[in-house]
Amino acid sequence: MSTHPRICARYFIETAFPPEQAAETMAGEQSTGTFLRVPGETQALRERFAAQVELIAEGEPVAAPSLPGAGTPKNWDGVRRTAEVTLSWPLENIGPSLPNLLSTVAGNLSELKAFSGLKLLDLELPAEFLSRYRGPQFGVSGTRALSGVYERPLIGTIIKPSIGMDPQATAAQVRVLAEAGIDFIKDDELQTDGAHCSFMARVSAVMHVLREFAERTGKNVMYAPNLTGEIDEMLRRHDHVVAEGGLCVMVSMNSIGLPAMKVLRAHSQVPIHGHRNGWGMLGRSPALGMSFVAFSKLWRLAGIDHTHVNGLRNKFCESDESVIASARSCLTPMFPEPLSGCEVMPVFSSGQSARQAPDTYKALGCTDLIYACGGGIMGHPGGPAAGVCSLQQAWQAAVKGIPLAEFASRHQELAQALELFGA
The missing domain is CATH 3.20.20.110 (Ribulose bisphosphate carboxylase, large subunit, C-terminal domain)
Known part of the structure; x- marks a missing residue:
């Protein structure tokens, strides 16, 4: 993990896809990527700005999808997996901004077809946020x-x-x-x-x-x-x-x-x-x-x-x-x-x-x-x-x-x- 300040977010996910693939989908959607690699998305750009998958802890599978509209992969093995996933982003992507933080850690994630469940569980923020936000006064x-x-x-x-x-x-x-x-x-x-x-x-x-x-x-x-x-x-x-x-x-x-x-x-x-x-x-x-x-x-x-x-x-x-x-x-x-x-x-x-x-x-x-x-x-x-x-x-x-x-x-x-x- 980079020594530069990073934002971390931990999620619960439920998916028919391999958790590693699902986590990479999350990271791409909420940083540099889209459903197709585009010419401007160079390796150097990805290394500097892309979200990283920091941790995947797989849980127990579930029998049925918790949310409607979820897709399944080709040659699906029939197992719908759960996991806790931690992603991180470089602070320089958005700066210490709460509205843009919300777009980054939530954004479109809950709409992705790869997931039949996705919930934000916790956040770890760099202290640079205190340069802009005062926190409680009393x-x-x-x-x-x-x-x-x-x-x-x-x-x-x-x-x-x-x-x-x-x-x-x-x-x-x-x-x-x-x-x-x-x-x-x-x-x-x-x-x-x-x-x-x-x-x-x-x-x-x-x-x-x-x-x-x-x-x-x-x-x-x-x-x-x-x-x-x-x-x-x-x-x-x-x-x-x-x-x-x-x-x-x-x-x-x-x-x-x-x-x-x-x-x-x-x-x-x-x-x-x-x-x-x-x-x-x-x-x-x-x-x-x-x-x-x-x-x-x-x-x-x-x-x-x-x-x-x-x-x-x-x-x-x-x-x-x-x-x-x-x-x-x-x-x-x-x-x-x-x-x-x-x-x-x-x-x-x-x-x-x-x-x-x-x-x-x-x-x-x-x-x-x-x-x-x-x-x-x-x-x-x-x-x-x-x-x-x-x-x-x-x-x-x-x-x-x-x-x-x-x-x-x-x-x-x-x-x-x-x-x-x-x-």
């Missing part, structure tokens, strides 16, 4: 400093109902949550700038409540309003949040794209809460799209500070193993020391309650996360304050290694939560 440490929450997760929640409340009703719910002891509140991704609850009016109403609360108690509650929109709208909305004393903004990553995120990151004075809605279209199929590990690395470089990873025993289709792998990836440096960096705070959500806290802590091994619960707070029989308290107690038990039932015998709020949410 990340874990900055979020803790702004919120004043240390040595435990931030306990968070989502404004519900998602849409339908006006600014005053939203602010009234925020007041209840702040008085309950919440650390973090976010808009739902469906709540943006509708006529019934405009962004500017909603932020002003909510921040009036939170400023008053902070002046009285000394506690700063982090509210992440959803500023997703056109670039000029997002910058204007960000400035309104900052002017009102806000500590965070939220954006739907897939809705705005990587270049817009880079612009927002350069402008932002507060943490950016990156919502991954739409990732399921990319990640749900084991044979298509890209893993969250790969997906999140793009957005971490672009500048998010938090991102959702789902939660254990969640209401969606994602497995616990995938959730934890995603969260660990968020907290793992993308580059070697001393550059390191790009760690972001994972956000656990979706059907979370006191019940999942010990397993989450055991699997992740730390408390650097936002633990967002809706029913786990608002549905608690003792009210929202008891709901927040029960979650704090569950995490205390988890960190101390005390079984939930034992800890609950001395803490009523936790006992009530365990009874409500069953086994």
Whole structure:
């Protein structure tokens, strides 16, 4: 492998062709080649610019194609093989550009007839990307400093109902949550700038409540309003949040794209809460799209500070193993020391309650996360304050290694939560 900086991408493939031939097809399609060797594609050009096949690890064959439209070779032996393939490209092909990186490592690959399955699993990027992209401005440490929450997760929640409340009703719910002891509140991704609850009016109403609360108690509650929109709208909305004393903004990553995120990151004075809605279209199929590990690395470089990873025993289709792998990836440096960096705070959500806290802590091994619960707070029989308290107690038990039932015998709020949410 060349000593010059290279981009590496690892894939799962499923193919009726020999894996070596399939991998070469991938490399050619995404660099110098086409289906026919052309006169300008000299050996010298290929040696300098062509993608290289770095590794092929063959897996178990499959009985049937996972995706439609796949072809088979002449004299096919009837075996449909799987493998993990690692390709690399010279950085000089595209430079440190996230949009062009996406074209390079994804591009047309999923349409190639040679494959009945192809999914991007992971990326390794040269540190030269840091010359152009700043990565997270706040990340874990900055979020803790702004919120004043240390040595435990931030306990968070989502404004519900998602849409339908006006600014005053939203602010009234925020007041209840702040008085309950919440650390973090976010808009739902469906709540943006509708006529019934405009962004500017909603932020002003909510921040009036939170400023008053902070002046009285000394506690700063982090509210992440959803500023997703056109670039000029997002910058204007960000400035309104900052002017009102806000500590965070939220954006739907897939809705705005990587270049817009880079612009927002350069402008932002507060943490950016990156919502991954739409990732399921990319990640749900084991044979298509890209893993969250790969997906999140793009957005971490672009500048998010938090991102959702789902939660254990969640209401969606994602497995616990995938959730934890995603969260660990968020907290793992993308580059070697001393550059390191790009760690972001994972956000656990979706059907979370006191019940999942010990397993989450055991699997992740730390408390650097936002633990967002809706029913786990608002549905608690003792009210929202008891709901927040029960979650704090569950995490205390988890960190101390005390079984939930034992800890609950001395803490009523936790006992009530365990009874409500069953086994």
